[in-house]
Amino acid sequence: MNMKHDSEISNRNIIRRFWKTTVAVSRIRKTSAAVLSVLCFTACDSGDIIPKKDTGNKEIVATVSFTHVETIPAVRERKLAFMSYTNPGDEQPNRMHVITTAQEGAPTELSLTQVPDDTRQVVLALVDQDNQIIYPFFEKEISSSSDRVDLGAVTVNLIAYDRVQKQLFNQSCLDCHSGGNLSRGLNLGEGQSYRAIVNVESKVPGMPIVKPGDVESSLIVKQLTDYNTGSFHTTLTTMKDNDITLLKEWIRNGAPVN
């Protein structure tokens, strides 16, 4: 009898312990889900991805109208970012706001909040995944010590040719198309590339390297994207989707000099 009694008690204990553990685990799960969603809400909503270590009281705003918003990157490797720097040329910004969408031509207020008071520069730029600037759209020095700095209205042309140069050619092509190494005689170096590609005949008769306004008839797009050509150009790992979107939009819009 005693034995049975004992084992009944210990069984009950085991069941009770089991319940306690299950409830505790589910509590932990619920709490971590809540913590995660709060984290995600703050991080994803604000677009500020620099940890707020050194924060201050400054707010910096600009009213920006973007043209050619389809070339705003949606990927990690390329980002359109509004950033502040403690000193011009610093390795990393002290605050950062990533812009992933905008309405074509509509004035949009961009702001950086809790900016450190000793901030000296603001930059709107296309950056890589390590926040290194590939192409700056505008840069402004901040000398004012006031809490709110308004940079006013700015228009940003997202398909400037200089962006094509820096985002596509400088990142992916210069090893074989600049200086003493000109494959097929094609020079894609800074200050050289435009006259080497726009309305210039290519290896395919009747198909210029870039035909302004005509993406389909521009050899450069075929060379970089058409797998049927068998060219290694389609597999260049430094080249990202957004680089091609930019190239196509620039050509579609008449391949302007800037």
Ligand code: HEC
């Ligand atoms: C690893 C070396 C290498 C890299 C990097 C490279 N190319 Fe080339 N490219 C070549 C070679 C070799 C040829 C000639 C063979 C051919 O046409 O595919 C060529 C040919 C071309 C042609 C055809 C020119 C003509 O007159 O027909 C274009 C356009 C071109 N490259 C664009 C680019 C662009 C744009 C990039 C960067 C995104 C790039 N290449 C990167 C080696 C390279």
